[in-house]
Amino acid sequence: MRASAPLTESKAPSIPLLQRAFQNHSFVALLYILPSLILLVFVVGYPIFYTILLSFYSTPAISPDRYWVGLSNYTDLLRSRTFWEATKNTLYWTIPSTFGAFLLGVPAALALNQTLLGRSLLRSVFLIPWVISTVAAAYVWRWLYHSDFGLINGYLMAWGVSQRPLLFLDSTDLVIPSLVLVNVWKTFPFVMVMTLAGLQAVPSELLEAASIDGAGTVRRFFAVTLPYLRNVFLITFLLLFISNLEHFTIPWLMTGGGPARSSQIWVIDIYTTAFRGLAFGLASAYSTLVFGIVLLFAILYVRLLTRREGVEG
Amino acid sequence: MRRRTFLSFTALSAASLLATACGIAGTGPTPTVENVPTPSPTMPPPTPQRTPQPTELVQEPIDLSKWNPDYVREIAGTLPTFDTKAFVSNVVPLTTTGELYYWYIGPAEPDPQITKDLDKQFWETWSSTYPNIRTEKQSLTYADMLDKIRTAATGRAAPMVATMPIMWGVEFAAKGHLAEVQLEEFGFSESDFWPGALKSCKWQGKLYGVPTNNECMALIYNKQLFRDAGLDPDQPPQTWEEVVTFSKQIKEATGKYGYGLVARLNHGNTPFRFMPVVWAYGSGAFDEAEDNPTYDKVLINNEGGLAALEVYYNMFVRDQSVPSAALTNTNAENTDLFFAGQLGMYIGHPSEYAVMVDRAQKATGADRERAQQLLDNIGYALLPEGPVRRAAVFGGSNIHIFADRVARGGKVDRQAARAFIAFRCSSEWSIKAIWTTSNPGNLQAFRTTWMKERLEQIKFLEVTTAMLKYGVPFPVVPESTQIMNIIIPEMIHNALTRKMTIKEAADDAAEKIRVLMGQRVS
Numbered sequence: 001m002r003a004s005a006p007l008t009e010s011k012a013p014s015i016p017l018l019q020r021a022f023q024n025h026s027f028v029a030l031l032y033i034l035p036s037l038i039l040l041v042f043v044v045g046y047p048i049f050y051t052i053l054l055s056f057y058s059t060p061a062i063s064p065d066r067y068w069v070g071l072s073n074y075t076d077l078l079r080s081r082t083f084w085e086a087t088k089n090t091l092y093w094t095i096p097s098t099f100g101a102f103l104l105g106v107p108a109a110l111a112l113n114q115t116l117l118g119r120s121l122l123r124s125v126f127l128i129p130w131v132i133s134t135v136a137a138a139y140v141w142r143w144l145y146h147s148d149f150g151l152i153n154g155y156l157m158a159w160g161v162s163q164r165p166l167l168f169l170d171s172t173d174l175v176i177p178s179l180v181l182v183n184v185w186k187t188f189p190f191v192m193v194m195t196l197a198g199l200q201a202v203p204s205e206l207l208e209a210a211s212i213d214g215a216g217t218v219r220r221f222f223a224v225t226l227p228y229l230r231n232v233f234l235i236t237f238l239l240l241f242i243s244n245l246e247h248f249t250i251p252w253l254m255t256g257g258g259p260a261r262s263s264q265i266w267v268i269d270i271y272t273t274a275f276r277g278l279a280f281g282l283a284s285a286y287s288t289l290v291f292g293i294v295l296l297f298a299i300l301y302v303r304l305l306t307r308r309e310g311v312e313g
Numbered sequence: 314m315r316r317r318t319f320l321s322f323t324a325l326s327a328a329s330l331l332a333t334a335c336g337i338a339g340t341g342p343t344p345t346v347e348n349v350p351t352p353s354p355t356m357p358p359p360t361p362q363r364t365p366q367p368t369e370l371v372q373e374p375i376d377l378s379k380w381n382p383d384y385v386r387e388i389a390g391t392l393p394t395f396d397t398k399a400f401v402s403n404v405v406p407l408t409t410t411g412e413l414y415y416w417y418i419g420p421a422e423p424d425p426q427i428t429k430d431l432d433k434q435f436w437e438t439w440s441s442t443y444p445n446i447r448t449e450k451q452s453l454t455y456a457d458m459l460d461k462i463r464t465a466a467t468g469r470a471a472p473m474v475a476t477m478p479i480m481w482g483v484e485f486a487a488k489g490h491l492a493e494v495q496l497e498e499f500g501f502s503e504s505d506f507w508p509g510a511l512k513s514c515k516w517q518g519k520l521y522g523v524p525t526n527n528e529c530m531a532l533i534y535n536k537q538l539f540r541d542a543g544l545d546p547d548q549p550p551q552t553w554e555e556v557v558t559f560s561k562q563i564k565e566a567t568g569k570y571g572y573g574l575v576a577r578l579n580h581g582n583t584p585f586r587f588m589p590v591v592w593a594y595g596s597g598a599f600d601e602a603e604d605n606p607t608y609d610k611v612l613i614n615n616e617g618g619l620a621a622l623e624v625y626y627n628m629f630v631r632d633q634s635v636p637s638a639a640l641t642n643t644n645a646e647n648t649d650l651f652f653a654g655q656l657g658m659y660i661g662h663p664s665e666y667a668v669m670v671d672r673a674q675k676a677t678g679a680d681r682e683r684a685q686q687l688l689d690n691i692g693y694a695l696l697p698e699g700p701v702r703r704a705a706v707f708g709g710s711n712i713h714i715f716a717d718r719v720a721r722g723g724k725v726d727r728q729a730a731r732a733f734i735a736f737r738c739s740s741e742w743s744i745k746a747i748w749t750t751s752n753p754g755n756l757q758a759f760r761t762t763w764m765k766e767r768l769e770q771i772k773f774l775e776v777t778t779a780m781l782k783y784g785v786p787f788p789v790v791p792e793s794t795q796i797m798n799i800i801i802p803e804m805i806h807n808a809l810t811r812k813m814t815i816k817e818a819a820d821d822a823a824e825k826i827r828v829l830m831g832q833r834v835s
Contacts (some may be wrong), residue, residue, distance in 0.1 A: 061791035064488040146651060147637040148570075170640045172810050184656070258578035259640040260806035272579060274462065277795040277829070278484065 048291070055285035061278040073285035082261070082269070083286075092176050093183075093251070094244040100184035101240055105191025110221070112192070113199045114129040123196075124178070138253035141182045145169050145254075167213035171253050172262040179251055180262060183244065193235055198232030201224070231304070238301040241292055266290050339438060342638075351366040355405035363403045367372040374504065375756045380782040382775040390765035392757065392780050397741045398442055404500040410445040414472040414721055416462065417475045419452025424650070424749075425667065431745050439554040446729045460716045466490045471715040473725045474733055476525055477608055479513045479709045480787050480794060480832030486516035487791040492714040492725065493519050499735045505756055512606070513786040523738050524754030525745040529780035530585065531666055531773070532697065534658035535651065536690040542566040547660070548833060553590055553624050556658070556697050557632070563657040564634035572628055572633035573647035573659025578779045582644045582786070582796035585706045586660045587805060591621040592785050593699025598796050598826060599834070604706060608790050611826045613804070614819035618702065622808050663777040664750055666691060693773035695780055707784030709751060712737060747794035752778055792829050 020025050045222050055073055057066040070232035077083050112123050117216045130136070147165035156162045168178040202225050248267040251257065257264035257272070270290065373437040375388065398407070420429045439448065451472070453461060459481055465471045466485060485491050496502055501523065503511060510524035536546035549555045560571025575582045582718065592602040596617030599608040610619065628635045636642055636650060650656040652669055669691070674682035696705050714730045717723060736742060743753035744763045757763060759778075768774050787793050803820035807813040813821060827834055 061484060061795075062487045062833075064490070142641075144715050146646075148646070148655070149653075165637055167637055170638050172812070252579075256577055256579040257630070258802075258806055260810040260812045261803060262810075272799055276579065276799050279789065 006148065051284045051291075052288050055288045057281045057284075059278070059280040062287060066281065069281070073282045076288065077282065077285055077289065082183055082264075085261060086264050086266050086269040089176065089253045089261075089263060090245065093180060093247075093263075093265050094182045094241060095292065096177075097183040097187070097244045098237060099190045099246075100180060100189040102237070104184060104188035106195050108188065108192045110194035110225075113196060126192060127189050129186050130193075132186075134249045135253060137182065137186055138250050141185075142169070142254045145178055170259055172260055175255060175263045179254060182250055182254070183247070186250070187240060187243075190240065194232055194236040195229065198229045202228045234304055235301065238297055238304065242297050242301070245294055245297070248291070333532065337351045347550070350538060371447075375759065377507075377782060380779060382779045385759065385775045385778045386768060388430075388760050388767055390760070390762050392740070392760035393762060395436075395740045395761055396758075397736065397739045400500060400739055401442065401459065401732060403442075404498075405728055405732035407443060409443065409728050409732060411447070411726040413446055413448045413474060413726060413729040413733055414450075415448060415474045415476075415733065416451045416453060416458070416472040417476040418458055418478075422453065428749055431748055435742060435746055438742075439733070442528070442736060443729075443732055446726075446732060448733075465721075466715065466719045469719050469723070470830065471719045473720050474712060474714055476712045476737070477675065478523075478709050479510075479707065479711055482514065482522050482711050482713055483516055483789045483793065484695060485713070485715075486519075486521040489718045490570045490716055491521040492716045493521060493736075494714060495520065496523065498731055499523060499738060501735075501738065501755070502572045506754060507707070507756070507781060507784065508604075509786050510711075510754055511707065513707065513789055514529065514711050515708075515789065522711035522713040523734055525710045525712050525738055525743065526751040526754045527707060527781060527784065528662060528751040529705035529707060529777060529784045530660050530662055530696065531695045531705075531777045531780055532658055533651070534692045534694065535654065535656070535687065536692050537686065538563055538567060538569060538657045539652070546690070546692065549692060553593055553697045554698050554772055557624055557627050558636075560628050560634040561632040564632065567657075569655050569657060570636050570650065571632075571634040572656045573642075573644070573650065573656050574625060574628055574639040574801060575642055575644055575647065576625070576629075576640050576809065577618050577643050577801045578806065580643055580797055580802070581798060583802045583805070586644075587621070587625070587801060588626055588706055588785075588797070589660075589696050589704045590785070591618060591698070592704035593702055594620045595620070595699070595701035597785075598788050598793075598801070599790075602702070602785045603747050606788070608788055611823045611830075611834055613826065614816070614823040619815055619835050621699075622805070626808055626815055629809065640809065643742040644650075652684070652687065653713050662750075663693075663771055664775050666693075666772050667749060691722045691773075693776040693788075695776065696783070703783045704785050705780045705783050707786040709780075711753060711754075752781060790830070792826075795829060796826055800829070817830065 053067070056068060056070055058069045059066045060072070109124055112126070113117055116122065143149075145153075145168040147153055147167050147170055150165075150168075152168070153162070153165040156166065157164075166174065169175050206224050207220055210224050215223060246267055247265075248271070251263045251265055252268055254272075255263045257268045266286070267290070270283050270286045273279050273286060277283075358509060376384075401407070402769055420432050426428065436448075454809070455478070458477065462471065462475060462477070462481075462485070466488075471490065472681050482491065496505070507527055510527050511520070514520055514522035514524065525583065532549060534549050539546040539549075539559075542559075543566060544559055544562060550559050556572055561571060562572035575586050577583055583627055588597075591597055594617035596601075596615050597612050599612060600606045600693060601608065629639060636646070636656070639648065644659070644661065647656060647659040648661070648665060651659055652672060669684070669688060674680065676684045696703060699702075712734055714725060714727070714734070717725050736748065738755055740753070740755050740758040740761055741763070743755035744758040744761060744767070748767065753759065753764070773795070790796075800822050804818045805826075807818035808815050812818075
């Protein structure tokens with residue numbers, strides 16, 4: 001008697017192509033991000049591409065046409081005194097702004113990580129500068145700094161600290177430190193929040209053990225807490241650095257780049273070159289150069305982030 | 314994942330994407346459609362001819378050589394009636410059908426109610442005058458409009474007609490974005506407008522716009538502070554040298570600031586107040602102050618330019634008689650200082666008085682008394698003169714027709730555009746559309762009863778109106794914005810911060826202008 005063929009040898013029913021595709025996780029993931037990707041391509045990708053393309057052209061104000069000039073815009077830019085002035089101002093603005101935010105934000109986070117009376121209220125209060133609109137903050141600080149009717153000068157002169165008003169925004173020496181102070185005030189809550197989040201990952205047993213072993217507060221911070229915060233600091237620093245590098249609002253609204261271009265940073269220079277000077281080709285080259293520099297930092301940020309995830313995984 | 318769920322999600326995402334792309338969830342003014350859409354007939358461009366004015370207009374022509382505050386009062390009300398409908402019907406028949414897309418800077422929320430009412434009245438009257446011209450208008454803010462129009466023109470989506478501030482048009486004319494016009498096709502002639510205003514509408518000898526309104530500023534001063542400083546309150550400074558002297562005297566005698574110097578970078582307030590000094594001393598960015606400028610020679614670092622810069626230097630650096638925040642102040646801060654009795658004089662528009670009246674009404678207690686005292690002691694005077702001339706920046710707006718190739722839809726309805734421009738620039742609407750903010754571009758409007766009414770309502774209007782005679786438009790070159798808002802203020806900053814000497818700052822500015830203009834100047 002012939003044995004019947006085992007069931008396992010019978011052919012499996014064919015699965016439609018679309019159904020097979022939906023069973024592929026990568027394909028499904030791609031479909032989820034497709035709408036955003038399309039939007040990104042049109043709203044971000046195309047302008048970036050067009051800006052880079054335009055950077056190789058000259059767009060004289062007197063003509064509707066554009067003219068191929070190759071790398072001339074880039075060489076003109078790198079040879080111009082005003083570009084290097086703006087670069088110096090940008091670094092003078094960015095680096096102290098970033099470090100300043102850490103100088104305020106980290107101690108604030110450490111303090112708020114302790115058991116304090118009114119801790120929740122304090123956390124909310126310290127967040128206020130971050131949530132206030134940058135435009136409103138810039139205008140308010142402009143009034144505070146005003147050398148004729150600003151509160152700061154008013155009190156300094158009333159208390160006899162100064163006989164004449166200090167030219168916070170009208171002095172080439174004081175203008176950037178004054179703007180940096182505003183930016184630090186505005187951004188330290190971000191550092192504080194990131195640090196607070198990082199502090200939650202520090203095992204309390206280690207801190208207790210270190211305390212039992214006789215380590216003081218400072219020693220505990222450097223020996224136990226800081227290693228856990230290192231990656232958080234790095235990522236926060238990079239994010240803040242990138243943000244400050246391309247910041248526009250505070251210097252533009254408070255000084256317009258003055259006095260005598262002493263607060264003219266890259267982004268303001270790009271704006272005025274394009275929309276005052278109508279030199280869209282040159283502004284595009286400027287923009288592309290700055291974009292390239294910022295992109296380097298962004299790549300660094302992503303690499304650090306993925307390295308961190310790889311370590312944690 | 315279930316297929317149906319995914320498809321629903323995709324459909325929702327696509328819909329939201331489409332909505333965003335179409336701007337349904339976006340911001341921006343919504344065009345107003347005034348009439349039922351009517352197809353625009355294809356018509357050949359009309360042969361330009363001077364449309365005869367109604368006979369009551371053909372009276373004594375306005376004599377610009379007599380122009381002063383007394384003459385302005387004398388002629389106001391001498392034209393008792395003006396029939397706008399009859400005037401425009403001679404230009405374009407009232408039964409004309411067509412389509413019009415129009416952009417302009419409309420009334421803003423803080424503007425006086427009368428401005429908003431008159432704007433509403435304008436559109437109602439336009440609709441009733443030309444009921445078959447379907448009009449889509451966009452009211453934009455000053456801050457938004459220039460970039461929007463640039464983007465629109467580049468993207469071939471420009472309106473058919475737009476009213477733009479006086480300095481903006483030349484950029485579009487140079488790029489071929491504006492259509493050439495002739496005054497006769499709107500029922501006007503050159504004698505109906507200020508020569509300076511017409512200068513601002515021309516590019517390479519051709520006309521690309523029609524003036525809608527013009528204004529110049531005047532010197533506003535505090536008579537009480539003058540008295541306190543030992544100055545005659547009825548003798549405001551006549552020359553810029555006197556401004557320096559008076560400013561110093563006010564500072565030394567009262568401790569208050571003398572003159573409201575403004576030198577902020579990237580801000581229009583700065584050149585509007587500095588260039589009158591430059592022109593008064595016989596200088597300029599180019600020869601824009603001459604009757605027939607050629608813009609082919611840079612003059613900013615000539616003797617006159619150095620003298621003008623020295624006026625500012627003396628007040629800011631030597632005498633310290635101006636606000637210490639002058640390098641970052643705009644004129645808004647000067648208004649505040651003046652209103653607080655901390656400033657002796659500054660340059661401003663006639664509307665400044667209305668602003669102070671408004672503030673005084675809102676003040677209470679002792680502040681109200683102080684405010685009233687200030688109002689009782691405000692004086693307006695002509696801008697001081699220099700060795701060569703008295704000058705003020707010729708401000709205002711012009712109305713333009715865009716070229717077919719950049720206009721939305723690829724075709725401008727020229728008949729509708731002509732009808733609108735004739736209507737907007739008529740004696741009636743030339744004055745009503747700018748009631749509190751400016752002066753009519755059409756000179757005949759100064760003879761109407763509406764002008765008489767304005768002179769009664771708006772204090773000191775005859776002074777600022779009298780300054781129109783001395784108006785000089787900024788150089789009518791596309792690079793004017795860069796020169797006036799960047800190069801000139803940077804020159805002032807370089808000198809006043811002593812980063813450079815006066816000569817070095819002026820030479821630096823001259824070189825920057827030459828580089829900017831390329832081969833077109835020496």
